[in-house]
Amino acid sequence: MLGLFQRKDRLIVHGEAPYNAEPPLDRLRAAFLTDQADFYVRSHGDIPDLDADDYRLTVGGMVATPLELSLADLKERFEPVTVTAVMQCAGNRRADMLAVAPVSGDPWAPGAIGNAEWTGVRLADVLQAAGCEAGEERHVAFESHDRIAESDTRFGASIPLAKALAPETLLAFAMNGAALAPEHGHPLRVVVPGFAGIRSPKWLARITVQDQPSDNPMQADDYKLFPPGVTAETADPAAGHTIEAMPLNSAICEPARGAALKAGRHSIRGYAIASDRAVARVDVSPDGGRSWAQARIEHDRRAPFAWTFWEIDLDLGTGEHELAVRAWDSAGQTQPAAPDDTWNYKGYLSAAWHRVRVTVA
Amino acid sequence: MLGLFQRKDRLIVHGEAPYNAEPPLDRLRAAFLTDQADFYVRSHGDIPDLDADDYRLTVGGMVATPLELSLADLKERFEPVTVTAVMQCAGNRRADMLAVAPVSGDPWAPGAIGNAEWTGVRLADVLQAAGCEAGEERHVAFESHDRIAESDTRFGASIPLAKALAPETLLAFAMNGAALAPEHGHPLRVVVPGFAGIRSPKWLARITVQDQPSDNPMQADDYKLFPPGVTAETADPAAGHTIEAMPLNSAICEPARGAALKAGRHSIRGYAIASDRAVARVDVSPDGGRSWAQARIEHDRRAPFAWTFWEIDLDLGTGEHELAVRAWDSAGQTQPAAPDDTWNYKGYLSAAWHRVRVTVA
Numbered sequence: 001m002l003g004l005f006q007r008k009d010r011l012i013v014h015g016e017a018p019y020n021a022e023p024p025l026d027r028l029r030a031a032f033l034t035d036q037a038d039f040y041v042r043s044h045g046d047i048p049d050l051d052a053d054d055y056r057l058t059v060g061g062m063v064a065t066p067l068e069l070s071l072a073d074l075k076e077r078f079e080p081v082t083v084t085a086v087m088q089c090a091g092n093r094r095a096d097m098l099a100v101a102p103v104s105g106d107p108w109a110p111g112a113i114g115n116a117e118w119t120g121v122r123l124a125d126v127l128q129a130a131g132c133e134a135g136e137e138r139h140v141a142f143e144s145h146d147r148i149a150e151s152d153t154r155f156g157a158s159i160p161l162a163k164a165l166a167p168e169t170l171l172a173f174a175m176n177g178a179a180l181a182p183e184h185g186h187p188l189r190v191v192v193p194g195f196a197g198i199r200s201p202k203w204l205a206r207i208t209v210q211d212q213p214s215d216n217p218m219q220a221d222d223y224k225l226f227p228p229g230v231t232a233e234t235a236d237p238a239a240g241h242t243i244e245a246m247p248l249n250s251a252i253c254e255p256a257r258g259a260a261l262k263a264g265r266h267s268i269r270g271y272a273i274a275s276d277r278a279v280a281r282v283d284v285s286p287d288g289g290r291s292w293a294q295a296r297i298e299h300d301r302r303a304p305f306a307w308t309f310w311e312i313d314l315d316l317g318t319g320e321h322e323l324a325v326r327a328w329d330s331a332g333q334t335q336p337a338a339p340d341d342t343w344n345y346k347g348y349l350s351a352a353w354h355r356v357r358v359t360v361a
Numbered sequence: 362m363l364g365l366f367q368r369k370d371r372l373i374v375h376g377e378a379p380y381n382a383e384p385p386l387d388r389l390r391a392a393f394l395t396d397q398a399d400f401y402v403r404s405h406g407d408i409p410d411l412d413a414d415d416y417r418l419t420v421g422g423m424v425a426t427p428l429e430l431s432l433a434d435l436k437e438r439f440e441p442v443t444v445t446a447v448m449q450c451a452g453n454r455r456a457d458m459l460a461v462a463p464v465s466g467d468p469w470a471p472g473a474i475g476n477a478e479w480t481g482v483r484l485a486d487v488l489q490a491a492g493c494e495a496g497e498e499r500h501v502a503f504e505s506h507d508r509i510a511e512s513d514t515r516f517g518a519s520i521p522l523a524k525a526l527a528p529e530t531l532l533a534f535a536m537n538g539a540a541l542a543p544e545h546g547h548p549l550r551v552v553v554p555g556f557a558g559i560r561s562p563k564w565l566a567r568i569t570v571q572d573q574p575s576d577n578p579m580q581a582d583d584y585k586l587f588p589p590g591v592t593a594e595t596a597d598p599a600a601g602h603t604i605e606a607m608p609l610n611s612a613i614c615e616p617a618r619g620a621a622l623k624a625g626r627h628s629i630r631g632y633a634i635a636s637d638r639a640v641a642r643v644d645v646s647p648d649g650g651r652s653w654a655q656a657r658i659e660h661d662r663r664a665p666f667a668w669t670f671w672e673i674d675l676d677l678g679t680g681e682h683e684l685a686v687r688a689w690d691s692a693g694q695t696q697p698a699a700p701d702d703t704w705n706y707k708g709y710l711s712a713a714w715h716r717v718r719v720t721v722a
Contacts, residue, residue: 225693227644227655241641245692275692280602283588294588331606331636332586332710336697349693 010037014106018043018149019183022111029253029269032300032309033084033176034114041183042089042112044155044218048145048203052179052187057171061208062138064131071173071187077129078121083168084303085193086273087200088113090223090243093251093350096339103347104232110251110354113273115307118191120172123207124165132161132209140164141214142190145203148217156216159192159199159244161209168193168305171204193305194276196243198223213242226344235345245275248335249351250282250310250327259358263318269311270354272297272327279308281328286314288322289337289353295325316360323356371398375467379404379510380544383472390614390630393661393670394445394537395475402544403450403473405516405579409506409564413540413548418532422569423499425492432534432548438490439482444529445664446554447634448561449474451584451604454612454711457700464708465593471612471715474634476668479552481533484568485526493522493570501525502575503551506564509578517577520553520560520605522570529554529666532565554666555637556605559584574603587705596706606636609696610712611643611671611688620719624679630672631715633658633688640669642689647675649683650698650714656686677721684717 011021022040031038052071059067069077089112097103127140138161146155163169170191173180180186185202192200198218213219224240250272255261272279278299283292295310308327326335336342339352372382383401392399413432420428430438450473458464488501499522507516524530531552534541541547546563553561559579574580585601611633616622633640639660644653656671669688687696697703700713 225641225689227642228653241689241693243693245638247692247694275694277606280586281588292589328586328602331608332602332604333608333636333694333712334697334703336695337699337702341698342695351694 011041012109012111014108018045019047020106022108025109025111025251025253025256028111028114029271029309032115032298034116036175036178036181036184039114039116039184040089040112042197043146043183044148045146047183049182050145050187050203055187057188057204057207059126059130059207061141061210062133063127063209064133065129067126067130074121074171074173074188078125080119081122081170082117082119083170083191083193083305084115084117084300085168085191085305086113086115086307087191087197088246088273090196090198090246090348093249093354094347096352096354097343097347097350100339100343103345105347110253113271113307116175117177118170118172119174119177120170120188120191122167123169123171123190124167126171126207127164127209135161137211139210139213141208141210142201142204143206143208144201145205151217153217154205155201155218156214157199157201157219158214159195163192163195163244194245196223196246199244223348224346225348226346228343231345243348246273247349247351248274248327248329248333250325250335251354252323252325252356255356255358257356261316261358261360263316263360265313265315267311267313268323269309270325271307271309273307274327274329276304277329277331278304279327280330280332282308282310283326283328284312284314285324286316286321288355289324316358318360321358321360323358324353326353372402373470373472375469379406380408381467383469386470386472386612386614386617389472389475390632390670393476393659395477397536397539397542397545400475400477400545401450401473403558404507404544405509406507408544410543411506411548411564416548418549418565418568420487420491420568422502422571423494424488424570425494426490428487428491435482435532435534435549439486441480442483442531443478443480444531444552444554444666445476445478445661446529446552446666447474447476447668448552448558449607449634451557451559451607451709454610454715455708457713457715458704458708458711461700461704464706466708471614474632474668477536478538479531479533480535480538481531481549481552483528484530484532484551485528487532487568488525488570496522498572500571500574502569502571503562503565504567504569505562506566512578514578515566516562516579517575518560518562518580519575520556524553524556524605555607557584557607560605584709585707586709587707589704592706604709607634608710608712609635609688609690609694611686611696612715613684613686613717616717616719618717622677622719622721624677624721626674626676628672628674629684630670631686633669633671635688635690637665638690638692639665640688641691641693643669643671644687644689645673645675646685647677647682649716650685677719679721682719682721684719685714687714
């Protein structure tokens with residue numbers, strides 16, 4: 001697993017086993033398409049070592065024609081499709097919630113996100129080939145080759161059939177034109193643009209069409225959004241909101257938190273993302289939100305699920321500055337100001353204004 | 362115009378000419394489908410007095426076959442469709458922004474919104490019959506029979522072709538099963554679910570397919586969202602965000618602001634709306650946002666553009682209470698806390714937590 005070794009000195013590692021790591025923010029902001037070696041890794045167990053030649057995907061459940069497909073079958077039978085889209089962990093920016101009260105899970109900075117060109121085939125085409133029965137209440141469940149460390153079950157998750165049939169939802173075998181690295185799901189993963197990464201399983205083994213969500217712990221128990229009054233002791237998983245689409249978010253990537261700068265003009269740069277909407281405006285504040293200026297934004301309008309890069313030059317005088325960013329989407333929606341306003345004990349969907357303190361000498 | 366006379370004693374009137382009025386919030390919350398007589402009215406000029414028998418709609422511009430259609434033609438040639446959807450003014454809840462700094466326009470309470478069953482024909486079907494040319498950069502412009510008081514031009518607006526072709530977008534001749542009242546656009550109006558009311562012209566006269574947005578002042582100059590630092594003197598309309606889809610919002614309808622209550626259990630009730638997303642959760646606070654409880658919510662899941670009603674019983678002890686509400690949508694998005702966070706000099710898209718002070722004796 002060379003890919004993994006290559007990256008260990010490039011990433012900030014939150015855990016070795018399972019392996020969880022994210023890139024430094026300046027490197028993340030360096031390219032509109034995130035290099036595989038700079039792409040965050042979120043694992044729930046060991047990283048499987050799968051042989052692409054022996055690989056088989058099975059498709060079953062509520063389908064007329066169950067399928068067993070090799071990687072070559074997938075590439076031959078179905079139209080190749082490339083989609084540029086963000087992959088993002090539901091726990092991205094969790095660290096900001098720790099300032100409010102303790103939360104469970106790794107303290108991700110704003111680096112548990114990346115943007116890639118995913119190449120594969122449409123999940124819809126594969127489901128159609130299997131004679132998938134349509135129906136409003138159907139779900140498409142995925143089972144993977146990795147085992148979840150905590151529960152000793154295989155990893156699994158599901159998405160509603162409507163999203164499985166959306167043209168952007170892929171079974172992907174390549175990222176930025178190269179085969180998936182082991183830690184990114186080699187040889188085949190699901191890519192569900194706009195949804196939290198947990199719904200895009202890596203090392204895919206089986207697809208099952210069924211009339212209810214997956215009963216895998218990842219789907220039934222974890223990755224639920226709870227109100228602020230709920231704790232680990234009182235949480236009822238069935239009452240939590242299943243995290244699928246992600247909220248509007250933005251982050252300052254440069255300068256880094258705590259940077260010591262010289263007085264003068266500085267380029268402030270970062271990303272913004274608006275789920276299935278467009279980013280309409282990005283406001284940057286040099287003074288913790290008392291005043292705002294508008295950043296230049298860089299879209300790829302052909303790629304609605306890609307992120308938006310933004311940049312602004314600000315004159316910063318001597319002293320301490322709290323830089324802040326907030327995005328606005330095409331529906332005129334903006335982010336809440338304070339981490340308190342989105343706090344939940346699992347630390348999911350941390351999407352308040354991102355603030356970075358710097359000192360100017 | 363009997364409809365208009367009927368409602369004058371039922372509504373809170375912000376202006377007589379043009380006529381602008383909204384219902385008291387307890388009456389608004391009384392029915393999931395808002396009665397025509399309780400539905401807010403936003404006019405930019407006189408209310409036209411049109412005869413349904415003489416009415417003609419023309420369809421032209423970038424189409425193969427320009428059309429002229431009577432109301433009977435519309436009803437005979439196209440499939441009748443009913444859609445339940447909110448209509449909402451971009452200035453709904455503007456009054457809350459006045460607490461921050463002056464804004465232009467009428468000080469709407471949270472009543473510049475209503476939810477109705479609209480019956481008509483799909484705009485897409487009419488455009489198809491006209492042989493509308495497809496194209497990413499196309500816009501569908503509407504011109505109406507009313508004249509804008511300020512500019513002495515006819516009212517006009519436009520929407521992107523993609524939204525015009527969406528199955529929910531209608532040319533409507535009925536509301537809740539009855540012909541449109543004069544003040545609601547008799548005999549035909551546009552209904553663009555999820556978009557601000559300004560994009561759903563009443564008293565429709567002409568539809569034009571074109572390669573740019575309407576140059577009518579309503580489209581080119583007004584109904585733009587500006588950053589907080591922009592004023593009437595510095596605003597460049599071309600740089601503002603054209604308001605189309607509306608952000609997540611919610612309001613407390615009962616008890617009323619300033620109500621004097623007896624100590625004990627009280628039902629707190631209101632509405633929430635999430636543009637093209639679902640309302641996933643509604644939090645209600647008895648103490649200005651320090652603690653939150655979750656309201657019961659009433660959806661019509663067959664109607665994704667309808668509002669959500671919510672209700673919760675809270676024990677309120679003696680003293681002053683600041684009740685607050687905030688909604689969460691299916692993407693885990695929530696509302697900003699303070700009106701400062703969305704303030705703009707036009708007072709549009711006021712969507713911070715709604716707060717209502719009550720006194721318990």
